[in-house]
Each structure stands twice: as structure tokens, then as C-alpha cells.
Amino acid sequence: MTAVTETGYDQALTAIARRIDGANFIDGTWQQADTTERITVFNPSTGGELGRVPASTPADVAGAVEAARRAQPGWAALTPGRRSKLLLDVAAAIEARLPEFSYVEAIDAGKPLQVVVDEELPGVVDAMRFFAGAARTLPAPAGGDYLDGVTSIMRREPLGVIAGITPWNYPLLQAVAKVFPALATGNTFVLKPAETTPYSTALLAEAIAEQLPPGVFNVVFGTGAVAGDALTRHPAVAAVSFTGSIETGRRVGAAAADGVKKSIMELGGNSPVLVFDDADLESALDAIAAGGLYNTGQECMAASRVIAHSSIVDAVVEGLKVRCEREKVGDILDPATTIGPMNSLAQRDRVLDKIAGRSPGARIVTGGGIVEGPGYLLAPTVVTDVRDDEELVVEEIFGPVFTVQSFDSEDDALAKANGTRYGLAASVFTTDVGRAQRVQNALNFGTVWVNNHLVFAADLPVSGFGASGVGTENAELGLLEFTRLKHVMVDTR
Numbered sequence: 001m002t003a004v005t006e007t008g009y010d011q012a013l014t015a016i017a018r019r020i021d022g023a024n025f026i027d028g029t030w031q032q033a034d035t036t037e038r039i040t041v042f043n044p045s046t047g048g049e050l051g052r053v054p055a056s057t058p059a060d061v062a063g064a065v066e067a068a069r070r071a072q073p074g075w076a077a078l079t080p081g082r083r084s085k086l087l088l089d090v091a092a093a094i095e096a097r098l099p100e101f102s103y104v105e106a107i108d109a110g111k112p113l114q115v116v117v118d119e120e121l122p123g124v125v126d127a128m129r130f131f132a133g134a135a136r137t138l139p140a141p142a143g144g145d146y147l148d149g150v151t152s153i154m155r156r157e158p159l160g161v162i163a164g165i166t167p168w169n170y171p172l173l174q175a176v177a178k179v180f181p182a183l184a185t186g187n188t189f190v191l192k193p194a195e196t197t198p199y200s201t202a203l204l205a206e207a208i209a210e211q212l213p214p215g216v217f218n219v220v221f222g223t224g225a226v227a228g229d230a231l232t233r234h235p236a237v238a239a240v241s242f243t244g245s246i247e248t249g250r251r252v253g254a255a256a257a258d259g260v261k262k263s264i265m266e267l268g269g270n271s272p273v274l275v276f277d278d279a280d281l282e283s284a285l286d287a288i289a290a291g292g293l294y295n296t297g298q299e300c301m302a303a304s305r306v307i308a309h310s311s312i313v314d315a316v317v318e319g320l321k322v323r324c325e326r327e328k329v330g331d332i333l334d335p336a337t338t339i340g341p342m343n344s345l346a347q348r349d350r351v352l353d354k355i356a357g358r359s360p361g362a363r364i365v366t367g368g369g370i371v372e373g374p375g376y377l378l379a380p381t382v383v384t385d386v387r388d389d390e391e392l393v394v395e396e397i398f399g400p401v402f403t404v405q406s407f408d409s410e411d412d413a414l415a416k417a418n419g420t421r422y423g424l425a426a427s428v429f430t431t432d433v434g435r436a437q438r439v440q441n442a443l444n445f446g447t448v449w450v451n452n453h454l455v456f457a458a459d460l461p462v463s464g465f466g467a468s469g470v471g472t473e474n475a476e477l478g479l480l481e482f483t484r485l486k487h488v489m490v491d492t493r
Helices: 002-006 008-019 058-077 080-096 100-111 113-137 169-186 201-209 224-233 246-258 281-296 313-325 344-356 411-419 433-442 475-480
Strands: 025-027 029-032 038-042 050-054 146-147 150-157 160-167 187-192 217-219 237-243 261-265 271-273 303-309 365-366 382-383 402-406 425-429 447-450 483-491
Touching: 008 038, 008 050, 008 100, 008 201, 025 058, 025 201, 050 483, 058 150, 058 160, 058 187, 058 217, 058 224, 058 281, 080 100, 080 113, 080 169, 100 113, 100 169, 100 187, 100 201, 113 169, 113 475, 160 169, 160 224, 169 187, 169 201, 169 237, 169 475, 187 224, 201 217, 224 237, 224 246, 237 246, 246 261, 271 281, 271 411, 281 313, 281 402, 281 425, 303 313, 303 411, 313 365, 344 402, 402 411, 411 433, 425 433
Parallel strands: 160 187, 160 237, 187 217, 237 261, 271 303, 271 425, 303 402, 382 402, 425 447
Antiparallel strands: 025 029, 025 217, 038 050, 146 150, 150 483, 365 382
């Protein structure tokens, strides 16, 4: 902890908090918001105040969109290679400041600093570079002479101004996953980050402005109900990229549809984890524990809903209990800490309410309550003997909680796994290759892991089935979401 504070990164956080108190990042500079109303930002690790951001108005949003609209033609006119080079320069600049960005992200979101430094931020920089390079080789249908005397040419073009609304669980990662593919393909961007985690996004805005023309990337702070709604509805916005809850996603999607504009939405998940009796149990339990507790379980693909064969369910429960109890919950600046606080008091209370509302027969094996100490700490929890239809099983938990159910047959396992409105991710643990193939084919989820969980990279697509979303993030398909295909036919006679 001492080494981190002595480097001055805490002063950097204080400085960025001061710069955005009452201001939005528009047209390459911090501009005072059209309101005196402020939203207080709290430190998840202490409960103390970190700073304030403006509760921006529709007028603030309109100013940001107008700046992006003005900048878009010039940005789109650059060659893909030139845009790529500029975005690679941004990635290099952020990599050079990785300790600072890691510190701000960790404090902002309440994540163990060592995990952010070692795992999350290097992946964020890698994603920047992937998107910057991949946009240079976008695919399109082949041109050719499909009609006599007419040559067809296919062009991929940017959509225009993109609006983004990011969640609080991965402020920087989610910003990059939306902003970089959009910018790389020639669009400009206005982003509204979550109210509770504004600071790493603010640093990103400043880093981008040092390399890119003014107005290409803009940030507006505020509530979803006011700033988010105004951004989604603005007539100059061509598409909306949103990550968050199903309920908010419905409103965003409806607003976008009202303006006849595209929406790309990732709306959470409730990932089933199927553990068959022939699985390598120790390896499976290690992967499940890691996949369920990473980022304090505040992960839409978390391995939270464990469904184990009846012959091994007791061993699975005991194995998860042991792994939960050996985690170190506490100070995010302590290198030994593996689990930090929940992002907000409200989020911790929501998870505690779900645990308290369990069915009468459900049994807490470990955890289930608050961990003593500063901040919004919650003990890793295992709940077994749950009913298939209770809220703790049916709905996304978004906390360090595992529920454990049992099954007797492959069909029973699939019925339980697919018995949800979510369709984001699932995993299967078995050493039977044939079973793995049958089960992954039958699971109604956009991502299915076999003998692993929560493994992904910018090169790999994320798509939600069912109520988990519309469209794709990451990979080549994620880039294509921010383009339109123009068919040009030239008369050659």
C-alpha cells in the first residue's frame, strides 16, 4: 500500500476527481455542465466520498453529440491505417501509464489492485491494439459482375455518431470494448459511464484527446434516466451500445427503436455450470471458484449457478466451501487480497436481500453475510438445497454467491440449465468428449466453455441469446456492428 501511494497515483485520482467536478469532456476539453446538480461518488473500499460528477442535462448531451457530429466526417475521411496508428498511439500512452490507470480503476470500482495490474489492464491495452488493427481488414461480400453490363462494388462505411452507456463492473474494459471498434471504423463517440465509476473513463478521455482530433471522443456524466435517455434519443446518434440490466436495456432498446436506430446490447446473464460425475473434480472446482468470485462475482458471465450430478453434489458443495473460505476479503491495496468490496452499498444490499429471500429449505453452507471492516465487504457464499424456481436461482445474483442444484440425467441437467430467460454463457465439465459435444450443442447460450469458465479475449465474440442481449461485442463481428454495407452498381456498357 505504501509503495502505491508514494508514487503519487492517489494524487492523480484526486486531481482527476477535481477536474470533473461539474464538468463533462466535450470537444477535447473539460466543459462546465449546464447544471449545478451533482452526483456523489463513493469509495467502495471505505464508504467515504471520492468526489462528485455533474448530473448532466439534455443540453449537455446535445453539446457532446454536436461536437461528435462535427468531428465525424474528418475522422471518417482518414484512411483505416491512419486511424489505426492514432489508436495504437493511445494504447501505447495508456500502457506507459498502466500503474496510474490500474490504481484509478481499482479504487473507482473496488477491485484488488494486484489483479487489475496483472490481469485486467494488460487485457484492456491488448483489446485496444486488436480493435485498432482489425479495422484495417474488414470483410465485405465480393464485388463482381452479377448482372450483364453492371459491376457491383461493396463498401463498408461508418454509421456516424455512436452513443455508449457503460456499466460499473468493468468501467475501462467496457468503455474500450465499445469505443475502440467504433472509432477504428470511422465513427465518433459520446459515452455516458455509470454514475458510481467515472474516473478511469475520465482518464481515458484525456489520453484519447492527446492523440485524436477534438470531438472524436466525448464523455457526459449523469443518470441513466436523464443523460442516458437523452443520449439514446438524440436524433443525430446513429447507434447505441449498452451494457446493463434487462430492465434498463428494454428502455434503451425502445428509445433507440423509436428513433429507428441500431442498438447493440449486452444485458447480463445467469450462467449454468454443469458438472458431470466423470469430471476432473479438483480442476473443475478451481475453475468454477475462479469464475464465480472474480471481480467479487460482479460479472455477467460469473459461474454462479452450479448444477452437479447427484452422485457428486456433496463433494461439489464441500469443494466450493473450502475454496470460498480460503479467499482473502478486504483491503484492495493489500497484494494478498483476492476479493474486494461490492461496488456500492446498494449493490451489497441487493445481494443480501436475495440471500435472505431464499426458500425455507435452502441452506447457507458458508458466508451469507457482511465481512467486518471498512467498505462494502461481503463474504463468499455457497447456498445449496435451492429450488429450481426461486429468485436466487432464476435471476442474476451479481455477487460472490454460488447456488448448487443437482441433476440425475443429461436431459435433467439441460432442462435446468436452459430454464432461464438469460442466454449469455454456460460451462460444461466432463471428460466424455461425446457428452461435451452433445451438451454444448443443446445449451442455449452465446458462449459455452468446456472444462473451463470465464475465459475470453478481444479476439473472441460475445453474443447474448434470449434476454441477454442483441448483437455482438468483440472480435471481427463486434467491429462490423459499427459499420453499414453500401452496394454500388456501376453501368459498364
